[in-house]
Amino acid sequence: MTAAVLAANRFGLGPRPGELAAIGSDPRGWLKAQLDPASSVPAVIAALPGTEARLAALPPAMGASAEAQKQLIQAVLKNARDQVPQDTTARLQAAIRSETPLIERLVAFWANHFTVSGLRPVAAGLIGPYEAEAIRPHLFGRFVDLLKAATLHPAMLLYLDNATSIGPNSRAGERRGKGLNENLARELMELHTLGVDGGYTQGDVTELAKILTGWTIHRPGQPQRAIAAERGGAVFIPAIHEPGEKTLLGKRYRDQDQDEADAALDALARHPATARFIATKLARHFIADAPPADAVATLAETFARTEGDLSAVYARLIDLDAAWQGAGKYRAPYDWVVAIFRAFAADDPDRARRAVQAVNQLGQRLYFAPSPAGWPDDADSWLAPESLLARIDYAEAVGRTKGETDPLRLADDTLGETLTPESKQAIQRAPSRSDAVALLLVSPEFLRR
Amino acid sequence: MLNRRHMLSLTGSLAVLGALPARLALANAPTDARFVLAIQRGAMDGLHAVPPYGDPGYKALRGALSLADDGGAESVLDLDGKFGLHPTLPELKAWYDRGELLVLHAVATPYRERSHFDGQDLLENGTTRPHAGNSGWLNRAIGLLGGGDRRLGLALGPEVPLALRGDTAVASWAPEKLPAAAPDFLNLVQAMYAKQPTLQAVLHQAIDADRMAEAAVGDTAGMAVLRPGNAARILAESGGKLLAQANGPRIAVLELQGWDTHTNQNGRMAAALTQMNDALAALKASLGPTWGKTVVMTATEFGRTARPNGSNGTDHGTATALFLGGGAVDGKRVIANWPGLEGARLYQNRDLAPTTDFRSVAKAVMQAHLGLPLDALDRVVFPDSGGAKPLGALLRA
Numbered sequence: 115m116t117a118a119v120l121a122a123n124r125f126g127l128g129p130r131p132g133e134l135a136a137i138g139s140d141p142r143g144w145l146k147a148q149l150d151p152a153s154s155v156p157a158v159i160a161a162l163p164g165t166e167a168r169l170a171a172l173p174p175a176m177g178a179s180a181e182a183q184k185q186l187i188q189a190v191l192k193n194a195r196d197q198v199p200q201d202t203t204a205r206l207q208a209a210i211r212s213e214t215p216l217i218e219r220l221v222a223f224w225a226n227h228f229t230v231s232g233l234r235p236v237a238a239g240l241i242g243p244y245e246a247e248a249i250r251p252h253l254f255g256r257f258v259d260l261l262k263a264a265t266l267h268p269a270m271l272l273y274l275d276n277a278t279s280i281g282p283n284s285r286a287g288e289r290r291g292k293g294l295n296e297n298l299a300r301e302l303m304e305l306h307t308l309g310v311d312g313g314y315t316q317g318d319v320t321e322l323a324k325i326l327t328g329w330t331i332h333r334p335g336q337p338q339r340a341i342a343a344e345r346g347g348a349v350f351i352p353a354i355h356e357p358g359e360k361t362l363l364g365k366r367y368r369d370q371d372q373d374e375a376d377a378a379l380d381a382l383a384r385h386p387a388t389a390r391f392i393a394t395k396l397a398r399h400f401i402a403d404a405p406p407a408d409a410v411a412t413l414a415e416t417f418a419r420t421e422g423d424l425s426a427v428y429a430r431l432i433d434l435d436a437a438w439q440g441a442g443k444y445r446a447p448y449d450w451v452v453a454i455f456r457a458f459a460a461d462d463p464d465r466a467r468r469a470v471q472a473v474n475q476l477g478q479r480l481y482f483a484p485s486p487a488g489w490p491d492d493a494d495s496w497l498a499p500e501s502l503l504a505r506i507d508y509a510e511a512v513g514r515t516k517g518e519t520d521p522l523r524l525a526d527d528t529l530g531e532t533l534t535p536e537s538k539q540a541i542q543r544a545p546s547r548s549d550a551v552a553l554l555l556v557s558p559e560f561l562r563r
Numbered sequence: 564m565l566n567r568r569h570m571l572s573l574t575g576s577l578a579v580l581g582a583l584p585a586r587l588a589l590a591n592a593p594t595d596a597r598f599v600l601a602i603q604r605g606a607m608d609g610l611h612a613v614p615p616y617g618d619p620g621y622k623a624l625r626g627a628l629s630l631a632d633d634g635g636a637e638s639v640l641d642l643d644g645k646f647g648l649h650p651t652l653p654e655l656k657a658w659y660d661r662g663e664l665l666v667l668h669a670v671a672t673p674y675r676e677r678s679h680f681d682g683q684d685l686l687e688n689g690t691t692r693p694h695a696g697n698s699g700w701l702n703r704a705i706g707l708l709g710g711g712d713r714r715l716g717l718a719l720g721p722e723v724p725l726a727l728r729g730d731t732a733v734a735s736w737a738p739e740k741l742p743a744a745a746p747d748f749l750n751l752v753q754a755m756y757a758k759q760p761t762l763q764a765v766l767h768q769a770i771d772a773d774r775m776a777e778a779a780v781g782d783t784a785g786m787a788v789l790r791p792g793n794a795a796r797i798l799a800e801s802g803g804k805l806l807a808q809a810n811g812p813r814i815a816v817l818e819l820q821g822w823d824t825h826t827n828q829n830g831r832m833a834a835a836l837t838q839m840n841d842a843l844a845a846l847k848a849s850l851g852p853t854w855g856k857t858v859v860m861t862a863t864e865f866g867r868t869a870r871p872n873g874s875n876g877t878d879h880g881t882a883t884a885l886f887l888g889g890g891a892v893d894g895k896r897v898i899a900n901w902p903g904l905e906g907a908r909l910y911q912n913r914d915l916a917p918t919t920d921f922r923s924v925a926k927a928v929m930q931a932h933l934g935l936p937l938d939a940l941d942r943v944v945f946p947d948s949g950g951a952k953p954l955g956a957l958l959r960a
Contacts, residue, residue, distance in 0.1 A: 217684070258874075266786035266845035275825045293873035297825040298679065300879065310678045317909070319677075426574075475741060477721045485604070487680050492729065494697065498737045499769030500721045506752055540755035549748055556752055558759050 116140040117438060119530040123563040124400060124442055125432070126215035128453025131527050140228050147434050148216040151254040151293045152216045155246070156208035157464075160202060165243040165268055165347035173481040186334075194238035197468070200240025202480040206473070207466035211453045219255065222426075222448065223399055226250045227489035228264040228306055230273040232481045237273040241481045244269035247346055257392065258383035259421030265302060265379060267346040268331040274298035274486060281356025294356075299323035301486045303382065309394075310389035314363060321360045325367060325374045328355030343372040351531060389417040393427070395491075400431055402440050403492040409436040442562045444493035447476035448561060450505065454512060454555055458519075472508060479503050506556050511554030521550035529559050572833035591716075593708045596891065596932050597806045598814045599846065600701060600726060603863035604683060605823035608877050609884030610869060610915060611832045613897075614653070615664055617645035620904035628871050629827055632768070633960060639893040640667060646897045651836040652842040658781030658888050659895055663807050665887040665957060667924055668899035671917030673951075677879035679823070686921070687725035689945045698729030700925070704944045705814055707935050710822035713804055714771060717805060719798040720869060727816050732764070734772035734812060736780075738797060738803060772773065779804040795819050795842035802851030806857070814933075817842065822863060826874040843888065856892035858932050862921065869909050880914030885924060893959045920951040 121141035122129040129137075139145045152392035172189050173182065209218045225245050232238030248267040256474055264270055271277045279295035280287045287293060299322035304310045332349045334340075343350040360367045360374065365381060366372035368372050382388060393413035397405035416430040417423075431437055445453065455465065465554045473480050477496075483489050490496070521541050524531050537557040544550035605954070615621055615631050616639050622629045630649065631638045639647030640656040646666065648656050657900040658664035674682050681693035689700025705716045711946045716733030718724060749770065756763040780801045795817065802815045819842065821835030841863075847854050866883030882902070890892070902908050902916035910916040927938045930953050941949045 150863050177711040217929045275874055275876070278826055280873040287873070293871075294827055294878075295874040295876065296878045304678050304680075310676075310681050316913075411836065484820075485586070485679065495722060496733055497761070497765055498718070498722045498850050499765050499772055500737045502723065503769040503773065504741055506749065506766075507744045535757075536758055537755060539698060540751060544751060545747075549751060552744075552748065552757055553751055557755060558762055561762070 116531055117518055118144075119532050120438055120442075121451070122146055123213070123436070123529075125219065127209055127212065127449065128211075128215075128456045128563070129528055130456045130459050134527065134529055134530055138148050142432050146429055146510065148214040149254055149428055151425070153214060153217060155250060156204075157211065158204040158211075159246050160248070162242050162246060165240055165247060166332070168197070168239060168243065169268065169347055173479065178235045190239065193307050194232060194235050197239040197242060198481055199467070200234055203277050205240065205245070205480065206224070206412055206455075206469045209452045209462060210459075210466060211461040215231055215456075216428075218458060218471075220253050221245060221249055222305060223396075224253065224260065224264075226312045226483065227395060227490075228260075228266075228270065228487035229483045229486050230269045231483045231486070232485070234273050237269050238481065240267075240269035241562065252424075254425045254428075255423075256383075257388075257417070257424055258380055260424070261306065261377050262376065263346075264324075265298070266329055266345055266375065269333055271300070271329055271348055276326050277330040279323060280325050280354045281324060283358065284327065284349055284354050284356055285335060286323055286351075286354040287356070293322065294323045296320060296323040299326055302326075307382040308385055308387040308389065309391035309534045312385070312391065318362055320363045322362050322378060324356040325362065325378045328372065330354070337380070338489055340419075343513070348436055369409060383422055386414075386418060387424075393417055394430060399436050401434070401444075402443065403494070407437050409434050434461070439505065443491075444491060444497050445561055445563050446491070446496050447478040447501070447505075448473050448480070450561065451476065452561070454509075454526070455563070457524060476504055476508065486541040488563040505550075505561070508551075509555040511552075512555060513548040516551045517546070517548045519547060519551050521554055524551060525554050528554070529557075532559050533557070534559060571869065580787055584732040589628050593710055593811055594933055595891075596813065596934075597850070597853055597858070597890075598932060599802065599817060599857065599859040600815070601805070601817045601819050601859060601861045602683075602724060602726065603819045603822050603839070603861055604679070604685070604740050605821065605863075606679060606682070606865050606879060607822040607835075607861075607863040607883055608824060608828065608832065608867040608880075609670075609882065610669060610866070611828065612649050612836060613642075613668055613697065613879075613884040614639050614647050614649070615645060615668070615901070615904065616647050617907070618904050620900075623707070624834055624869055624904050626871050627752055628650035629879070641804065641956070643897050645901075646899070649832065649836050651833050652840045653849075654840045655888065658847075661891055662895040663890055664894045665892055666897045666899075667887065667919060668887040668897060668923055669882045669902050669915055670885045671919075672921040674865065675881065677865065677881075679864055684725065686862055686864050689922070689948075691757040691947065700731065700944050701726045701816065702729030702731050703815065703937060704929055705733070707939050707943065708813075710813075713812045714768065714956075717772070717802065717815040719802045719815055720794075720816045724816055724818065732768055734768060734774055734775065736798075736801060738801070745935040750916070753808070775801075775808065775857040776801070776805060779811060782954075783865050784938065792838065796845050799842040800837070800849045802854075803846045803851075807853040810959045811846075818847070819861075823846070825872065825876040825878060827875040831876075835911050858888040858891050858928055859888045859955050860925065860928060861886040862925075866915050868913055869904060870913075870953050878888065882917035882919075885921070887924065887928070887957060891958050893957060898954070919954070922948050922951040924957070925956050926951065931958045 118137040118141050119175045173185050196439045212218045230237050230241050244267050248263040252263050274297045275295045276298040282293040290330040296319050300319045303314050328350045341349045342352045393410050397410045416427050420426040433507050455469045540553050616632045641647045672686050674685045684693040687699045688696050714734045716727050718727050718735035721737040805811045819839050826833045866879040867877035872878050900917050900918035906912050922945045929935045
């Protein structure tokens with residue numbers, strides 16, 4: 115039973131009613147069965163309009179008047195206001211409803227690894243499609259494909275400014291006196307692949323920025339003849355690409371326009387530092403804030419040996435003994451709220467909207483991570499006085515609406531035998547069912563996964 | 564709404580938790596001085612906030628990011644004929660004119676790489692290496708003050724930044740967005756956490772801080788949700804009220820956002836600086852007479868490239884400017900061992916070169932304002948920092 119509870123909480127998103135029984139005696143099998151590239155996208159996600167449709171709906175602004183530029187900006191901001199609530203509600207609904215919660219956890223994990231934040235308003239309205247188009251299709255394939263899809267997605271190109279980076283010696287650069295923007299190049303190595311100690315220099319950042327020039331978003335009204343390649347709403351414009359040979363991490367890249375980015379991303383994905391970095395982040399997410407070194411080494415070895423076969427890495431993680439031991443992880447607000455809503459099977463759109471509000475109020479504003487590093491993944495960041503008190507406030511409010519719930523049954527459905535005697539006693543002695551339910555939600559066991 | 568934390572003290576929770584020394588302690592704090600660290604996450608461009616507009620290389624180097632000095636509405640606010648303030652900083656200009664603001668320029672921590680996250684970690688951990696420990700320099704400084712059970716440190720915001728994390732318990736405050744749980748329910752939770760030392764301690768701190776906040780700030784339930792545009796002002800205003808309490812905290816950390824200006828820097832810096840200006844104005848106003856005992860210091864992980872990038876922005880750089888404000892500051896000066904703006908004088912022909920160690924500023928404030936001994940500052944607060952001597956004469960005698 116304990117293993118089923120761990121499977122549902124640590125790897126999943128907290129059990130829905132009956133889930134622990136469904137997992138039964140084969141928790142590893144239940145998890146591995148979810149590692150299926152053919153698994154269908156949740157209907158609420160599939161129903162969202164995609165990037166190209168959203169970009170196409172914007173007014174044209176290329177080379178247009180200041181007034182037209184202003185209209186474009188206003189349209190982008192309006193899109194963000196309209197679309198973020200719709201997209202985040204769909205994300206929550208998919209998570210609350212899912213019968214393959216490991217998949218939804220991985221969506222959130224990778225979307226956070228490759229963070230695009232709505233704090234840049236220009237990117238906010240594209241985060242939903244970014245997850246659907248760049249993250250979800252590549253969860254179970256090779257890391258390099260996920261990396262390419264995320265890096266060259268319009269949302270990322272806008273968020274980390276590659277859309278406005280111009281080769282200083284390109285035609286556009288010479289004509290307009292413009293130059294590089296190295297934001298994406300730096301974060302791509304620091305946060306997405308090699309890690310900050312991965313052995314790159316400022317010179318590598320600049321060279322990678324040159325390699326990435328030309329990749330920008332398909333702007334409404336852009337003349338087709340300017341475009342040499344298209345990829346899901348992103349385009350490659352040769353006139354802004356920095357010409358000439360580049361050298362990245364000691365390797366030379368011939369001048370080959372749009373193919374340079376693919377070649378560089380291939381090399382970054384294959385780099386041993388990337389294997390270690392991804393292994394560390396996965397181990398931290400699924401095992402412990404400070405994961406055991408041998409678990410990290412094992413995952414890095416699998417990553418390197420399989421050339422970044424993510425399904426193989428997840429399977430190895432599931433097989434690790436360490437993943438089924440220890441006190442686990444303190445739930446981030448998103449994890450905690452989703453676990454509550456799943457416990458009550460509260461998965462209609464209206465309640466998904468309320469779940470979004472709760473996540474936002476508890477300090478993890480969905481789609482608005484504070485920086486490109488995404489949300490933190492450790493208890494030091496989340497377990498703080500004000501935020502614990504906010505959870506207690508929220509739990510009490512939830513409890514008041516659940517006066518009909520049998521608290522011990524709910525405890526059994528969500529925590530099984532992991533409920534400690536102290537928590538059980540507190541729940542049993544609570545003066546009301548509402549208080550008992552609320553106590554369960556802030557019990558030490560429910561706060562962790 | 565009835566104030567739950569006030570109620571709590573009347574409902575027998577003392578028996579549950581044992582003593583609640585911090586919130587009931589009325590003992591004098593070990594210092595009456597107030598200190599606010601305002602962390603500018605994202606790397607503030609010091610050449611934009613404090614333009615060296617009198618430097619002959621300024622206009623050519625900065626191009627579209629250079630500011631006018633024609634005395635018009637968009638013109639720099641002159642400080643000393645060489646340096647000025649960005650026009651969105653009238654409050655800081657007023658402080659300067661009253662002798663309550665020092666501007667330090669070409670300042671950097673010992674960090675010489677360009678990662679935000681490592682840079683911030685080092686800025687807060689007080690060592691010369693990122694991730695060298697799990698405690699912050701300000702937490703260690705508070706520990707040295709010897710406040711006993713009194714919580715002298717205050718994080719403004721729902722989470723505690725690394726600068727304030729460590730062995731010494733601190734409080735945190737953020738406006739409540741949810742209706743407060745009933746005191747009776749809090750008692751039940753406390754009882755449930757009897758064998759959970761970490762949760763128990765964190766909850767204890769929360770209740771403690773909340774009680775203090777209610778006394779100082781009033782009931783905040785239903786207050787506006789913090790947003791990037793208003794968070795700093797709301798937190799600063801409440802922070803000032805809390806610091807002004809005789810029995811309140813002495814040292815607070817405020818976070819200021821919006822500095823990572825890779826694109827459209829003119830607009831984005833104006834917005835970030837306006838938010839800072841308004842937040843610091845709110846802080847000063849809410850401190851009231853306590854302003855006279857206060858030092859506010861800004862800190863950012865590094866500066867930005869001296870030249871604009873291809874998007875009318877700047878990329879990650881090295882040295883930057885630092886503001887030291889407050890009634891305890893001996894101001895109306897710009898302190899800069901100015902490295903110059905010619906290409907060869909830039910760090911790596913790219914960034915404003917660092918000539919003043921951030922730790923020399925911070926240690927000077929800790930020593931002169933909070934009375935911490937230099938030896939402890941060299942070893943404990945900023946380990947192995949003996950080479951970074953505290954700057955002299957920053958504060959009023």
